[in-house]
Amino acid sequence: MPPITTRPLFCRYLAQCRMMAVSMENFIKHTKVQVAKISPDLTESVAKEELQQSCDNFFRENIYLAGKSITEKAVERVVDGDTILIYKKSQLILHILLEAKARNKNFRVMVVDSRPDLSGVQSCERLTAAGIPCSYVYINSCTYVMKKVTKVMLAADALLANGYVLGPVGTALIGLISSTYNKPVIVCCETYKFSERVQTDSILYNELADPDSMLKTLNEEDTPVSNWRDCPNTRLVNLVYDTTPPALVSIVITEIAELPCTSAPVVLRRGAVKM
Amino acid sequence: MDPFLLKKITRDTKSQLEEFALYLSENKNERRSYVSVVKTINVFRDLICTAEWVTGRELIKIVKCYCKYLPLSQSNETDVSNVVRRILKIIREESVGPEATNSADGISAFFKTDIKPCNLGRSDLQDNILNSIVELLAELDTSKSNIVNMALEHIHSNERILTYGHSNTIRDFLLYGRKARDFEVIVCESGPSLKGHKMAAELSEGGIKTTVIADSAAFAIIHAVNKVIIGTHTIMADGALRATNGVHQVAMAAKFFSVPVIVCAPLYKLSPTHLCSYDPDAFNKVIGPEKMLNFSNANLHSKVLISNPDFDYVPSDLIELFITNTGGHAPSYLYRIISELYHPEDYDLDNMCVEDVEDEMAT
Numbered sequence: 001m002p003p004i005t006t007r008p009l010f011c012r013y014l015a016q017c018r019m020m021a022v023s024m025e026n027f028i029k030h031t032k033v034q035v036a037k038i039s040p041d042l043t044e045s046v047a048k049e050e051l052q053q054s055c056d057n058f059f060r061e062n063i064y065l066a067g068k069s070i071t072e073k074a075v076e077r078v079v080d081g082d083t084i085l086i087y088k089k090s091q092l093i094l095h096i097l098l099e100a101k102a103r104n105k106n107f108r109v110m111v112v113d114s115r116p117d118l119s120g121v122q123s124c125e126r127l128t129a130a131g132i133p134c135s136y137v138y139i140n141s142c143t144y145v146m147k148k149v150t151k152v153m154l155a156a157d158a159l160l161a162n163g164y165v166l167g168p169v170g171t172a173l174i175g176l177i178s179s180t181y182n183k184p185v186i187v188c189c190e191t192y193k194f195s196e197r198v199q200t201d202s203i204l205y206n207e208l209a210d211p212d213s214m215l216k217t218l219n220e221e222d223t224p225v226s227n228w229r230d231c232p233n234t235r236l237v238n239l240v241y242d243t244t245p246p247a248l249v250s251i252v253i254t255e256i257a258e259l260p261c262t263s264a265p266v267v268l269r270r271g272a273v274k275m
Numbered sequence: 276m277d278p279f280l281l282k283k284i285t286r287d288t289k290s291q292l293e294e295f296a297l298y299l300s301e302n303k304n305e306r307r308s309y310v311s312v313v314k315t316i317n318v319f320r321d322l323i324c325t326a327e328w329v330t331g332r333e334l335i336k337i338v339k340c341y342c343k344y345l346p347l348s349q350s351n352e353t354d355v356s357n358v359v360r361r362i363l364k365i366i367r368e369e370s371v372g373p374e375a376t377n378s379a380d381g382i383s384a385f386f387k388t389d390i391k392p393c394n395l396g397r398s399d400l401q402d403n404i405l406n407s408i409v410e411l412l413a414e415l416d417t418s419k420s421n422i423v424n425m426a427l428e429h430i431h432s433n434e435r436i437l438t439y440g441h442s443n444t445i446r447d448f449l450l451y452g453r454k455a456r457d458f459e460v461i462v463c464e465s466g467p468s469l470k471g472h473k474m475a476a477e478l479s480e481g482g483i484k485t486t487v488i489a490d491s492a493a494f495a496i497i498h499a500v501n502k503v504i505i506g507t508h509t510i511m512a513d514g515a516l517r518a519t520n521g522v523h524q525v526a527m528a529a530k531f532f533s534v535p536v537i538v539c540a541p542l543y544k545l546s547p548t549h550l551c552s553y554d555p556d557a558f559n560k561v562i563g564p565e566k567m568l569n570f571s572n573a574n575l576h577s578k579v580l581i582s583n584p585d586f587d588y589v590p591s592d593l594i595e596l597f598i599t600n601t602g603g604h605a606p607s608y609l610y611r612i613i614s615e616l617y618h619p620e621d622y623d624l625d626n627m628c629v630e631d632v633e634d635e636m637a638t
Contacts, residue, residue: 115491124575128579139524169492201499224472224477233483237488242495
């Protein structure tokens with residue numbers, strides 16, 4: 001991505017509000033290519049319509065239909081008697097599990113959640129509403145429950161060119177524990193999330209969320225570090241992402257194929273050729 | 276209480292023993308290890324002084340009878356059980372006599388089930404036992420300062436140290452290191468109890484630059500950390516740990532990036548028990564989930580199985596070094612320390628020796 005001052009105004013504004021996700025950057029790149037492709041003979045209204053059409057196509061092909069295709073492939077992997085471990089809340093993973101239940105598969109779900117956002121509670125609500133038996137633990141207890149789990153399904157925020165999976169913070173820990181206990185780790189990721197960036201650790205490129213959200217407790221009490229801004233020695237760090245090494249992931253399910261993590265550059269090259 | 280025990284103790288002692296058993300069953304989660312250990316020694320010291328016994332073997336039988344009455348099989352009580360084992364070892368040593376302990380025969384005498392009584396009468400034997408117990412108390416008193424004084428050997432300047440949750444020993448260890456060295460500490464907040472926040476507040480008051488991170492971020496930052504220093508609830512016989520929930524995965528992440536894991540714990544936490552089952556429920560204790568999920572989500576509470584385990588089993592191959600009050604030890608050396616601290620007959624406190632069983636069957 002070019003530096004912030006040379007980007008078009010709307011990108012600059014978005015980037016100032018919050019760091020852009022990899023998928024957003026990919027979409028902006030795609031749109032720029034479409035803008036460049038528009039022939040100069042067309043009138044403004046026709047050109048705008050074409051661009052809108054290309055945006056809708058992007059959504060339909062890369063997000064909506066890709067999600068359906070991944071669901072089809074992933075549902076095959078859910079068998080009767082499974083206990084599937086999921087981490088926090090992901091639309092795609094929930095969709096897969098609800099679809100599996102709709103096809104009358106008999107399985108349990110272990111929802112692993114972590115502070116500070118605790119979005120796993122919403123996963124529990126959606127799964128229990130569909131009648132899927134659920135268990136709920138915090139990420140500290142992941143080793144306690146891992147024996148009973150048969151598969152682990154994780155969602156990714158991005159797949160990097162060197163095979164590392166960028167996901168919500170804690171994904172790497174789950175990948176590590178699962179591979180130590182020899183449980184298959186299935187990552188579901190659409191191809192629009194593939195990125196050319198390479199990274200070997202989680203700190204170089206990450207986002208810091210609001211540190212005060214770490215102070216939120218369930219019964220609204222203060223924690224001993226609630227006055228951290230007054231203490232010069234205390235800092236709260238609330239990471240958003242972390243990178244999982246490819247050795248800890250068994251398979252990545254995308255809409256075009258089921259791949260190992262290390263095939264990420266192949267998909268990127270294919271995408272570049274298509275554009 | 277056992278009728279045999281009741282015959283041998285006075286009424287005052289009986290009420291004191293009952294009070295102690297009650298103390299152990301209450302306040303399990305808030306009890307400080309060191310305080311309960313000192314209390315245990317005082318209770319047993321009174322028992323030794325006031326109970327009716329003539330030989331060392333009788334005294335051991337009385338102590339073991341009382342142990343059956345205490346809730347020692349609970350996973351929280353390992354510090355109490357370990358101290359009782361130390362007291363039993365003291366009784367055995369004093370009963371065999373000083374000459375026997377020094378000679379080569381003395382070593383084999385330890386491992387025989389029958390204790391050859393030496394010629395000491397009850398009052399002399401009792402004096403010797405009480406003197407040794409005073410030495411034990413002195414050892415326990417200095418155990419924390421011995422560990423803390425080793426801080427400068429293990430922390431160097433500009434280091435980043437990761438710790439997990441709250442531990443009084445680790446806090447004092449790091450604060451002692453701060454007196455001479457400048458370093459940073461990263462604390463995992465250890466949900467859902469959030470004890471890590473308390474640790475961070477205490478460390479930053481002591482002048483250490485502290486960063487609090489969520490437990491899920493442990494893998495993300497551990498490659499940038501120089502070492503992991505943690506405390507534990509219990510050390511098992513093979514060098515494994517029973518530690519706070521969440522320590523196992525931090526140790527696994529540390530192993531992945533080859534970051535050394537150092538455990539600081541006094542020796543009264545070293546227990547001669549092994550992990551007997553890989554079934555997590557056999558090893559662990561589950562506490563209430565109200566800190567994990569609010570009761571305002573009551574509809575979920577009834578439909579979802581929520582687990583909040585208290586402990587974590589950390590295998591010994593993930594641990595680099597134990598820093599104890601007797602110095603630093605590798606996990607592989609702990610078996611030797613156990614054989615010096617405890618007698619094999621006492622590893623299982625419910626175990627009565629053959630002669631006692633025969634006596635009981637005769638009566």
